[in-house]
Amino acid sequence: MNSVRRVDVWTWAMVLGFAVIAVLLVWPLWSIVAASFIDNRTGVFTLNNYVSVMTRPLYQTALINSLIVSLGGMAGALALGVPLAILTTRYQIVGRDLIGTLSVLALVSPPFIGAYAWIMMLGQNGWMRHGLAAIGIELPSIYGFFGILLVFSLKFFPFVYLMTASSLNTINASVEEAAEGLGAGTIRRLFTVTLPLVLPALSSAALLVFVLSLADFGTPSIVGGRVRVLATTAYNLFTNEMGGNPGLASTTSMVLIVISLVVVALQRWAVRRRNVSGSLLRRPQPRVLKPFASVMAHLVCYAIVLAASLPSLVVVYTSLRKTSGPVFQPGFGIESYTRVMHEVPHVIANSFSYSTVSVMMIVILGTLIGYVLARRDSPLAGTLDSALMIPYIVPGVVMGVGFVVTFNVKPLEITGTATILVLMLMIRRLPYSVRSSASILKQIKGSIEEAAISLGASPAQAFLKVTLPLMLPGIIAGALMSFITAINELSSSLILYVGRTMTMPVRIYLSVLDGEFGTAAALSTILLVTSGAAVYAVFRVTGRKESAFV
Amino acid sequence: MARVDLRHIEKGYPGLKALDDVDLVIESGEFFTLLGPSGCGKTTLLRTIAGFIQHDSGEVLVAGERIDQMPAHKRNMGMVYQDYAIFPHLSVADNVAFGLKTRGRPKPEIAERVQRALELVQLGNHGKRLPHELSGGQQQRVALARAMVISPQILLMDEPLSNLDAKLRVELREDIRDLQRSLAITTIYVTHDQEEALAISDRICVMQSGRVHQVASPQKIYAEPATLFVASFIGAMNIMPVGSQEGALAAADLPERLRARGPMTLAIRPEDVIVGQSTNGNALAVEGAVEKVTFAGREAYAHVRCANGLHLQAHLYRPSAGQLALVGESVRLRLPLDRLHAFDAADGKRVELPA
Ligand SMILES: Nc1ncnc2c1ncn2[C@@H]1O[C@H](COP(=O)(O)OP(=O)(O)O)[C@@H](O)[C@H]1O
Ligand SMILES: [Mg+2]
Numbered sequence: 001m002n003s004v005r006r007v008d009v010w011t012w013a014m015v016l017g018f019a020v021i022a023v024l025l026v027w028p029l030w031s032i033v034a035a036s037f038i039d040n041r042t043g044v045f046t047l048n049n050y051v052s053v054m055t056r057p058l059y060q061t062a063l064i065n066s067l068i069v070s071l072g073g074m075a076g077a078l079a080l081g082v083p084l085a086i087l088t089t090r091y092q093i094v095g096r097d098l099i100g101t102l103s104v105l106a107l108v109s110p111p112f113i114g115a116y117a118w119i120m121m122l123g124q125n126g127w128m129r130h131g132l133a134a135i136g137i138e139l140p141s142i143y144g145f146f147g148i149l150l151v152f153s154l155k156f157f158p159f160v161y162l163m164t165a166s167s168l169n170t171i172n173a174s175v176e177e178a179a180e181g182l183g184a185g186t187i188r189r190l191f192t193v194t195l196p197l198v199l200p201a202l203s204s205a206a207l208l209v210f211v212l213s214l215a216d217f218g219t220p221s222i223v224g225g226r227v228r229v230l231a232t233t234a235y236n237l238f239t240n241e242m243g244g245n246p247g248l249a250s251t252t253s254m255v256l257i258v259i260s261l262v263v264v265a266l267q268r269w270a271v272r273r274r275n276v277s278g279s280l281l282r283r284p285q286p287r288v289l290k291p292f293a294s295v296m297a298h299l300v301c302y303a304i305v306l307a308a309s310l311p312s313l314v315v316v317y318t319s320l321r322k323t324s325g326p327v328f329q330p331g332f333g334i335e336s337y338t339r340v341m342h343e344v345p346h347v348i349a350n351s352f353s354y355s356t357v358s359v360m361m362i363v364i365l366g367t368l369i370g371y372v373l374a375r376r377d378s379p380l381a382g383t384l385d386s387a388l389m390i391p392y393i394v395p396g397v398v399m400g401v402g403f404v405v406t407f408n409v410k411p412l413e414i415t416g417t418a419t420i421l422v423l424m425l426m427i428r429r430l431p432y433s434v435r436s437s438a439s440i441l442k443q444i445k446g447s448i449e450e451a452a453i454s455l456g457a458s459p460a461q462a463f464l465k466v467t468l469p470l471m472l473p474g475i476i477a478g479a480l481m482s483f484i485t486a487i488n489e490l491s492s493s494l495i496l497y498v499g500r501t502m503t504m505p506v507r508i509y510l511s512v513l514d515g516e517f518g519t520a521a522a523l524s525t526i527l528l529v530t531s532g533a534a535v536y537a538v539f540r541v542t543g544r545k546e547s548a549f550v
Numbered sequence: 551m552a553r554v555d556l557r558h559i560e561k562g563y564p565g566l567k568a569l570d571d572v573d574l575v576i577e578s579g580e581f582f583t584l585l586g587p588s589g590c591g592k593t594t595l596l597r598t599i600a601g602f603i604q605h606d607s608g609e610v611l612v613a614g615e616r617i618d619q620m621p622a623h624k625r626n627m628g629m630v631y632q633d634y635a636i637f638p639h640l641s642v643a644d645n646v647a648f649g650l651k652t653r654g655r656p657k658p659e660i661a662e663r664v665q666r667a668l669e670l671v672q673l674g675n676h677g678k679r680l681p682h683e684l685s686g687g688q689q690q691r692v693a694l695a696r697a698m699v700i701s702p703q704i705l706l707m708d709e710p711l712s713n714l715d716a717k718l719r720v721e722l723r724e725d726i727r728d729l730q731r732s733l734a735i736t737t738i739y740v741t742h743d744q745e746e747a748l749a750i751s752d753r754i755c756v757m758q759s760g761r762v763h764q765v766a767s768p769q770k771i772y773a774e775p776a777t778l779f780v781a782s783f784i785g786a787m788n789i790m791p792v793g794s795q796e797g798a799l800a801a802a803d804l805p806e807r808l809r810a811r812g813p814m815t816l817a818i819r820p821e822d823v824i825v826g827q828s829t830n831g832n833a834l835a836v837e838g839a840v841e842k843v844t845f846a847g848r849e850a851y852a853h854v855r856c857a858n859g860l861h862l863q864a865h866l867y868r869p870s871a872g873q874l875a876l877v878g879e880s881v882r883l884r885l886p887l888d889r890l891h892a893f894d895a896a897d898g899k900r901v902e903l904p905a
Binding site: 008445447448450451452453454455456457458459461462465466469470 | 600602621622623624625626627628629631632633635636637638639648649652653693696697700706
């Protein structure tokens with residue numbers, strides 16, 4: 001309402017945004033909803049799929065397992081992330097930057113890499129299992145809940161750590177000092193003052209971890225063993241050799257969506273009640289611990305981030321072991337790399353080109369739509385904003401299923417093409433980019449752009465000459481993060497790929513299932529190094545802000 | 551430079567009228583101020599003229615031509631904002647050059663005009679600096695130069711001094727005034743600060759809730775407020791309802807000819823209230839007790855509580871020690887009849903008292 005009601009470049013940006021979202025989000029989602037109510041053979045309306053999912057033990061077990069791993073992953077991430085956040089923000093810990101960086105690296109490395117690295121360490125022949133057994137510690141089998149929860153906890157704790165730490169850093173030092181002055185000891189202060197104040201950030205992080213654990217497909221399918229969760233069940237139903245069961249796959253997907261929806265609604269509600277914090281007058285100062293306590297604190301912090309980094313180290317190490325075919329030999333060599341370069345060069349090329357193209361689309365669309373959302377508060381913009389919530393709550397497997405059932409008929413028959421993979425990568429990440437553009441824009445005063453217009457620049461010129469240059473660091477950081485998620489995307493690609501359009505994560509997944517750990521490690525190392533380089537670039541652009549990653 | 555005609559401008563937001571039949575003429579070369587409390591619609595009116603808000607009805611004319619349908623970037627108006635709105639990624643000189651570049655002026659001309667504009671705002675040797683290296687006052691000078699260098703038809707300023715500290719505010723406001731005089735640009739200036747408005751304007755338009763209360767010179771607005779709202783908003787004013795209620799002036803105290811006028815509210819400025827004995831016989835007399843005396847250096851204010859809870863302030867110029875020690879004493883106040891303002895109790899409009 002606060003702008004002139006003329007048609008300008010932003011009207012078209014809004015139209016474009018609606019078109020993209022309608023075709024790539026709403027339509028596939030609608031296809032899933034429709035398919036869940038349709039009988040596969042007769043094509044008529046039915047509730048049988050839902051009856052099956054509710055009553056058959058297979059699905060009930062998957063539902064319960066999904067809830068167990070999501071809650072467990074959340075609990076594990078909290079158990080690691082909260083102590084780390086408190087120790088690093090309230091006490092003198094040497095190498096805090098290193099801890100932050102390792103956490104970010106753990107965050108950006110794909111979970112399926114963690115899963116198979118832990119198999120190498122804790123599987124039947126794993127060195128760590130043998131080492132621990134030698135000192136009398138017997139661990140349960142890595143396959144099953146133990147493996148899934150281990151991977152989830154170590155993969156997702158950085159969300160809790162980074163979000164909680166940044167919230168802890170915005171509590172005025174005087175608040176905790178006042179509590180201390182009133183006689184509250186360390187523990188009491190923590191539970192009565194500090195934690196309640198960071199509860200909004202903490203609960204957001206916890207619910208985020210829940211949703212991510214629920215949606216994760218790679219981890220349970222690699223280390224799950226006989227533990228089937230909803231995501232793996234939907235995938236299996238869909239890709240079953242016997243032609244699959246799109247109706248039941250869609251219904252299982254619907255269950256996933258509904259659970260995520262409830263949890264995300266809960267998260268939004270939790271964040272909405274966040275009280276407006278006053279201005280930060282004095283940052284809390286980390287205290288010096290007594291020697292013994294200090295040693296313990298350092299041990300805890302470094303144990304956590306090292307455990308989280310271990311999979312990456314193992315993967316890099318494995319990729320450099322000497323191999324002959326799939327069999328490891330003593331000593332080091334680069335056979336694994338020469339093999340992937342020889343056998344699957346197109347897979348590497350695919351990953352980089354698909355990610356690059358999708359990121360370019362994300363940047364352009366995300367900036368335009370983000371602009372519309374931030375600068376125009378029309379009801380239409382609100383609708384756009386809500387529609388963009390969809391990818392947050394729809395797991396990759398489900399989006400993959402939606403794409404296949406939607407885009408296999410003319411005029412949009414693109415299944416089996418590179419286009420469908422690129423579009424999928426694009427739409428999965430677009431909302432994050434829109435949000436970040438919008439929030440960058442909200443920090444750029446509207447008057448700056450108006451000033452440019454009053455000086456004779458058209459709205460488009462004002463955007464290009466004034467707003468865009470100011471947004472650029474944020475856009476670049478966002479693009480790099482989109483690139484990281486795009487190049488590491490497994491679940492939806494696994495559903496959409498054909499031989500020609502295979503990507504690195506898909507290849508790694510298939511290699512792991514075939515026991516080809518050498519080539520999997522070489523490809524994983526390429527992914528890790530690429531992600532690490534992107535993280536470094538983000539640090540350069542944002543001036544070392546770990547919170548940029550959550 | 552151009553005359554601006556605003557004809558019956560209306561602008562509504564859901565549940566509120568931001569501009570209610572605003573009808574004004576701003577003369578060519580005039581320094582015209584929109585004054586009113588926060589939320590009264592000043593910014594809305596200014597941005598309507600600039601073309602950033604589309605009004606619901608009414609006409610905006612500049613130099614006799616309707617511009618309602620002209621996009622903002624074609625209107626040739628310079629705009630200065632409260633938050634400076636300096637382009638943070640451009641140097642001072644590039645900020646000032648921005649408007650000339652969009653107009654495609656030749657390079658040497660741009661360089662020359664930018665330098666001249668910067669000199670006008672006393673930043674002649676700051677062209678190469680980046681905005682964050684400047685103080686708030688300097689940034690606002692850059693914004694001023696940037697708006698004036700394009701020789702705008704109209705200069706629009708939205709509370710340009712509100713973010714500056716008090717001393718700088720007075721300094722820069724004098725500079726703005728002098729510049730505007732020397733360049734004779736039609737200027738529409740928004741402020742909520744009545745003192746600033748009085749000091750700087752050729753004419754002031756006092757607004758409240760989207761409506762215009764009075765348009766007149768600063769002297770006239772101060773001396774003859776057109777409504778009770780203007781009287782209470784501009785300068786200090788003792789407001790005295792007439793009646794028997796708490797805090798009112800008893801009707802019986804008034805001379806017959808005032809009582810005859812019907813229900814109204816009287817008002818008088820503290821500097822017109824005389825404390826103690828006076829030879830002026832043509833005045834209302836009220837008795838009261840001094841509650842406190844607020845000392846402000848050259849002057850002081852005596853707060854007096856009169857019968858029936860009526861509360862009056864009297865201005866004491868160069869207060870003597872005796873005057874400052876008046877607290878607790880009862881005093882006699884005289885309100886000269888020719889200094890009283892009267893407003894209709896129903897619509898708040900000024901009523902001329904019979905001499
Ligand atoms: N975009 C908008 N939507 C709804 N109400 C608005 C909008 N912009 C301004 N208003 C309302 O219009 C009134 C006038 O606002 P404004 O012109 O900014 O006041 P001022 O500049 O005098 O402080 C205020 O009550 C304000 O809340
Ligand atoms: Mg305003």
